[in-house]
Amino acid sequence: MSASGHGEWSLVSNAHAAPAQRTSPIGIHCMLSVSDLSCVRGDQTLFSGVNFDLNAGQWLHLEGGNGSGKTSLLRIVSGFTPPAQGQVRWRGQPLAQTAEAFHAELLYLGHALALKEELSALENLQADAAIAGRSFERSQAVSALQRLGLRGRTRLPVRVLSQGQKRRVALARLFLQSAPLWVLDEPFVALDAQAQDLVAQAISEHVSQGGMALLTSHQPLLLRGLGASLRLGA
Amino acid sequence: MNSFVAVVQRDLRLAMRRKSEVLTALFFFVVVASLFPLGIGPEPGVLRKIAPGILWVGALLASLLSLGRLFSADFQDGTLEQMALSSTPLPVLVGAKILAHWLLSGLPLALLAPLLAVQFDLDGGAMQALVLTLLVGTPLLSLIGAVGAALTLGVRGGEVLLSLLVLPLYIPALVFGAGAVEAQVSGIGYAAHVSILMAMLVMAAFFGPWMCAAALRVSLE
Amino acid sequence: MLKIFHWAAPQTFYPLAGKLWRPFAVLAAVLALVALYLGFFVAPTDFQQGEGYRIIFVHVPASWMSMVIYLAMAFWAFLGFTFNTRISGMMTQALAPTGALFTFLSLWTGALWGKPMWGTWWVWDARLTSELILFFLYMGYIALTSAIDDPRRADKAGGLLALVGAVNVPIIYFSVTWWNTLHQGASVSVTKGSSMAQTMLWAMLLMALAFWAYTIAMALYRVRSIILERERHTRWAQELAA
Numbered sequence: 001m002s003a004s005g006h007g008e009w010s011l012v013s014n015a016h017a018a019p020a021q022r023t024s025p026i027g028i029h030c031m032l033s034v035s036d037l038s039c040v041r042g043d044q045t046l047f048s049g050v051n052f053d054l055n056a057g058q059w060l061h062l063e064g065g066n067g068s069g070k071t072s073l074l075r076i077v078s079g080f081t082p083p084a085q086g087q088v089r090w091r092g093q094p095l096a097q098t099a100e101a102f103h104a105e106l107l108y109l110g111h112a113l114a115l116k117e118e119l120s121a122l123e124n125l126q127a128d129a130a131i132a133g134r135s136f137e138r139s140q141a142v143s144a145l146q147r148l149g150l151r152g153r154t155r156l157p158v159r160v161l162s163q164g165q166k167r168r169v170a171l172a173r174l175f176l177q178s179a180p181l182w183v184l185d186e187p188f189v190a191l192d193a194q195a196q197d198l199v200a201q202a203i204s205e206h207v208s209q210g211g212m213a214l215l216t217s218h219q220p221l222l223l224r225g226l227g228a229s230l231r232l233g234a
Numbered sequence: 235m236n237s238f239v240a241v242v243q244r245d246l247r248l249a250m251r252r253k254s255e256v257l258t259a260l261f262f263f264v265v266v267a268s269l270f271p272l273g274i275g276p277e278p279g280v281l282r283k284i285a286p287g288i289l290w291v292g293a294l295l296a297s298l299l300s301l302g303r304l305f306s307a308d309f310q311d312g313t314l315e316q317m318a319l320s321s322t323p324l325p326v327l328v329g330a331k332i333l334a335h336w337l338l339s340g341l342p343l344a345l346l347a348p349l350l351a352v353q354f355d356l357d358g359g360a361m362q363a364l365v366l367t368l369l370v371g372t373p374l375l376s377l378i379g380a381v382g383a384a385l386t387l388g389v390r391g392g393e394v395l396l397s398l399l400v401l402p403l404y405i406p407a408l409v410f411g412a413g414a415v416e417a418q419v420s421g422i423g424y425a426a427h428v429s430i431l432m433a434m435l436v437m438a439a440f441f442g443p444w445m446c447a448a449a450l451r452v453s454l455e
Numbered sequence: 456m457l458k459i460f461h462w463a464a465p466q467t468f469y470p471l472a473g474k475l476w477r478p479f480a481v482l483a484a485v486l487a488l489v490a491l492y493l494g495f496f497v498a499p500t501d502f503q504q505g506e507g508y509r510i511i512f513v514h515v516p517a518s519w520m521s522m523v524i525y526l527a528m529a530f531w532a533f534l535g536f537t538f539n540t541r542i543s544g545m546m547t548q549a550l551a552p553t554g555a556l557f558t559f560l561s562l563w564t565g566a567l568w569g570k571p572m573w574g575t576w577w578v579w580d581a582r583l584t585s586e587l588i589l590f591f592l593y594m595g596y597i598a599l600t601s602a603i604d605d606p607r608r609a610d611k612a613g614g615l616l617a618l619v620g621a622v623n624v625p626i627i628y629f630s631v632t633w634w635n636t637l638h639q640g641a642s643v644s645v646t647k648g649s650s651m652a653q654t655m656l657w658a659m660l661l662m663a664l665a666f667w668a669y670t671i672a673m674a675l676y677r678v679r680s681i682i683l684e685r686e687r688h689t690r691w692a693q694e695l696a697a
Contacts, residue, residue: 042604045688080315081455103319112312116244118251130240133321157251381619385612389602398598399616402591403623406630413634434626445619452611 031055032077032181032212037086039072046072047232048085056180059203059213061221064232070216071111073232074185077214078108090181107179109187113170117159121145121169124158129176136176144175148198164190174202182206184215197222237322238330245334255303256338263296263343267350278355285354286364286415292350293343293368294375294404300339301379301400302393304331305450309387318454324447332373332380332443340372356419363418366428367411374435377442378403384449406434463540465682466691472675472682479672486665494658507571512655514564516663517557518582521589522624524554524670528596529621532614542678544610545685547617548600549678553670555593561586581635585628592620606685 031053038048046069054060062070075081077088079095079102088095090102115124122141129136145154148168158166167190174182182203188196196219203213204224213223221227249256270288271281308314308331317327347368351361382400386392414427462468494512528547535543565583566576577583596616603609686692 100321104321106319108319110312110315114312114316116248116313118248127240127244128316131237131317131320131327133237385599385616391602395598395602399595402588402595405588406626409630409634445615449612449615452608452615455608
């Protein structure tokens, strides 16, 4: 199902669907709530009056042309940028008050891959997990990388990998964390059809198990389950 | 603690695989220290007098040179954002980065200084004072400089701006650092100067990472 | 308490600043004239330094103001971080150029005094050296806030810098004083050697008040243009321009 905004970019949302009936392993009533959000970059108001709710078992796809503020919205939701107006709530509490708890339940993958070129894929994931304060099983990382088709490339420095391969290393994080909320900025860029399917499957699985996903993508989405679409910009 | 160690480990590993950056700053120190005798004249009496100041200024400038790199790489490749999302408080991770930075730039400078002091004919006691003040002073410089580096992240003309912001704040360290060596040479002893340097270091170690994290969050907006 | 926040909105602060800056400017002019009259005509000739010492009536108040303004900037920055008000950042930015001006004036009058007195344009005494470093701090703040495009980010980054600077100013002054007393060379001081007669103190005080009134007037005047520029997309600002 999809919905789009008109005029003041407010979402006529029908993502207020009932939360999944069964108890999810991640937790019931996970809720991301965005109200009256607006973003100003320099002179321009990128968007204003954005509202949506995201509950467990749902995904939301942000659409819009280049420069319509999709990345800015993701960064506001993730807590990096304060909004010019409006509020983001996690589990009913404003982000400013619950930042630490929120970050523990957030997996954010932005445009930049957050990989160190001189380190290998394995070393990158290892350091990433340790720095984020998560426990790390080497075998899990190896199997995640293999699942993404990087068998035999896990020990090479990332700088020798192709763009698509690098993105797959970054996406391996999806399989190594158990955060309920996934915020993904253009996750399918530079991936071939097979890898795109894999990632779409991972997202669908995550959502069906009670997780949530908020993502942008220029490509048509092939996600299953309860989802909505929000269009920013004209 | 795990995250702290992981950050230090990662930065050290990265530096080892790209040694040229670390070595460049050290060579800069050597070159700058050698420039002054060439500009002033080789008379030993004069050189002995100006040595503490020159060596300290050289170390200061070399330290400044490497500050630009402290956060900029992490900022550009997205790892800084991930650090901001970690469950470990950002000031702790920032402290780890500053420690790694010191291990790679400040510590080698302090260890290299005696070699350069020989060029200026400093005696043993003065050399001792020089190394000690640099060992205490270079972490102080890293801590102060880190705040400047965080504020100028991603800003146009950031490197030069960084120098303008940070050099005035370096002056107390310079005064007491070079002053300690001079005090040693003139027989007063460096104890008072070094104690003050240590007090400044403790203060900077408490407040620096915290202010630095605040500045990083502003730059990430 | 809540009423104060009413004035913190740029929309309400703008007309308030508009009403206040002119009276302060007039006050500044009046006080300055009185102070100059006292300083240049009424105060007695100094026994040791002759007529040239009179520049102290500009130099000392300028030094005072340069430090007071920096503290004011740090204060506004602190308010801005505590209450997250936009006007705080604007006030800090509005104060900076005036602060830099007074620092420059202090350095310049210091040099003008030094030349006839001791034959050199510059003297590395603790006060003048600290003023020079303060000048660098001001320049750093202005450079940083000009280099950042996004105004809110510029406010926050500048605010942090102002706070860090404010904490460091006493440390810098302490270390420069230490440095100066240890190196016996510069034993002349810009303010040493003149016992203050009553009229001299009055003249300096009045001049300081004049500078203070001028600072408030300039800051309020400047903050109005900053407000207009930042709020130019709002309806009230566009109505004003029309």
